Structures are given as structure tokens and as C-alpha cells.
Amino acid sequence: MTSFTAPVKVPLHLAIIMDGNSRWAETKGLLRDEGHRTGAKHVRTIAEACADEGVRYLSLFAFSTENWQRPRDEVDFLIQLIGETLDNELHELVKRETKVQFIGERSRFPSRIQKKMWECETETSNYDKLFLTIALNYGGRWDLTNATREIAQAVQQGYLQPDEIDESVIGSYLATRNLPAPDLCIRTGGDRRISNFLLWDFAYTEFYFADCFWPAFTTDELQGALREYAHRQRRFGGRRELNPNPTLVESN
Numbered sequence: 001m002t003s004f005t006a007p008v009k010v011p012l013h014l015a016i017i018m019d020g021n022s023r024w025a026e027t028k029g030l031l032r033d034e035g036h037r038t039g040a041k042h043v044r045t046i047a048e049a050c051a052d053e054g055v056r057y058l059s060l061f062a063f064s065t066e067n068w069q070r071p072r073d074e075v076d077f078l079i080q081l082i083g084e085t086l087d088n089e090l091h092e093l094v095k096r097e098t099k100v101q102f103i104g105e106r107s108r109f110p111s112r113i114q115k116k117m118w119e120c121e122t123e124t125s126n127y128d129k130l131f132l133t134i135a136l137n138y139g140g141r142w143d144l145t146n147a148t149r150e151i152a153q154a155v156q157q158g159y160l161q162p163d164e165i166d167e168s169v170i171g172s173y174l175a176t177r178n179l180p181a182p183d184l185c186i187r188t189g190g191d192r193r194i195s196n197f198l199l200w201d202f203a204y205t206e207f208y209f210a211d212c213f214w215p216a217f218t219t220d221e222l223q224g225a226l227r228e229y230a231h232r233q234r235r236f237g238g239r240r241e242l243n244p245n246p247t248l249v250e251s252n
């Protein structure tokens with residue numbers, strides 16, 4: 001007999017706030033740097049699992065505009081780690097046909113790191129299995145401030161009329177302009193806050209807070225988050241779930 005089941009709802013765009021590296025290291029009696037190093041290595045495992053689960057867009061918060069306030073030695077280590085990770089992971093990203101882009105104000109990074117970012121974007125620009133966005137020196141307020149400045153310039157130069165500014169125009173000036181709004185955001189590390197990640201884009205995003213620290217966030221826990229998401233009813237301010245994807249697939 002043929003049975004029919006509705007397809008599982010997978011987030012098209014998943015955002016992750018990868019928090020808890022330092023506390024993970026502390027609980028293991030390790031130095032903080034080891035927490036960051038393990039956290040950076042862990043990105044590959046989770047990114048691959050996301051692609052295998054059918055996520056098309058993955059956005060990772062790796063370094064915020066506020067993270068510069070940390071002690072100098074930690075910031076220096078994180079910058080060095082970003083460079084090493086880009087060097088080590090490029091071949092794997094190419095192998096997995098992952099397209100990479102960086103969002104954030106990159107001019108504050110040393111030029112050798114900026115160069116690695118451009119290389120990584122250029123070398124992966126033709127892939128489309130997974131679209132990986134890495135937020136480095138990114139802040140939602142930075143993004144909105146930048147967009148506002150550019151919109152003001154466009155108005156001043158006569159390319160744009162003030163009454164033409166609507167939500168889609170604002171969205172088109174953001175660093176996330178080429179991404180759909182995130183469907184789900186996972187934050188590891190036990191805190192329940194956005195910490196200045198995708199402020200505009202998160203308007204109707206679902207949230208999943210994991211108590212474990214990022215280096216200990218397993219693929220099982222990822223699958224648990226995706227399962228929970230699949231049961232969330234999203235109403236977007238309306239009465240019923242929009243875009244319920246009523247297609248039935250044959251499963252026998």
C-alpha cells in the first residue's frame with residue numbers, strides 16, 4: 001500500500017550564534033585559546049551536517065563589533081585563528097561545493113586576513129550546495145547604520161526619493177541583501193539574547209536556545225533543534241501558518 005507523508009519542514013536559512021567557547025575550555029581545565037580553537041574546528045562538522053539536513057543558507061556569528069572590547073591577547077589570538085581557519089578549511093569548502101561570503105566591516109582586520117577573505121569568496125563563488133555566510137566584525141546596528149548612510153547618500157545624489165524608501169529598499173542596502181530572512185536561529189552557550197546579530201532580518205525568525213557550549217554542540221542536538229523547528233507554527237502576525245508547503249510526497 002502506498003502511504004503519503006508531508007515533507008519535513010527544514011529551515012531554508014539557519015543562523016547560529018556560536019557562543020560558549022571560553023566556558024567550554026574552563027570546564028575542561030583548558031586555556032581559553034583552546035576553546036576558540038576547538039570551536040573553530042567544530043564549524044566544519046556542523047556546517048556539513050546542516051548541508052546534509054537540507055539547509056541551503058547557513059549564517060554563522062563568529063566575531064561581533066563588540067568583541068574588540070576583549071583583552072588584547074584574546075583579540076590577537078582570534079584574528080590569528082580566523083586566518084588559520086580560512087587557510088585550513090578552503091579545500092574542504094571547495095570539496096563540499098560551499099559558496100562563502102563574509103559580512104561585517106572587514107577594513108578593521110589586518111590586510112593579510114582581508115586578502116584571505118577575498119580569496120575564499122572568489123574561489124568558492126561558483127558553488128551552490130550550501131551558501132555559508134560568516135559574520136566577522138559584524139553587528140546588526142553596524143549594518144543598519146551603514147545602510148542608512150548609503151541610503152542618505154543616494155537621496156542626496158538624486159538616485160532615490162525619500163518616499164521610495166520602503167522595507168525592500170532598506171533590505172537591499174544591508175549586508176544580508178542576498179539572503180532570505182533566517183527561518184531559525186540557534187544560540188548555544190545558554191544565554192537567551194541576540195547580542196547584536198541580524199537585528200533587521202530576525203523580525204520573524206524562530207529561536208532555539210541550546211544550553212551546551214558551542215564546541216559541545218553535537219549533530220544530535222542540531223537535529224533536535226531542526227525537529228523542534230519543524231513543529232513550530234509560524235504565523236507572521238496572521239492567523240494561520242503561511243507557506244505551509246502542502247505538497248505531499250510519496251514515501252512507500
Ligand code: IPE
Binds near residue numbers: 022078189
Ligand atoms: C564565543 O565564545 C566566541 C566569540 C564570541 C568570539 P566566547 O568566548 O564568547 O565564550 P563564552 O561565552 O565567554 O563562554
Ligand code: IPE
Binds near residue numbers: 191
Ligand atoms: C555573541 O557572543 C557573539 C558571537 C558568538 C560572535 P558574545 O559572547 O560576544 O555575546 P555576549 O557578550 O554574551 O552577549
Ligand code: MG
Binds near residue numbers: 020021189
Ligand atoms: Mg560568549
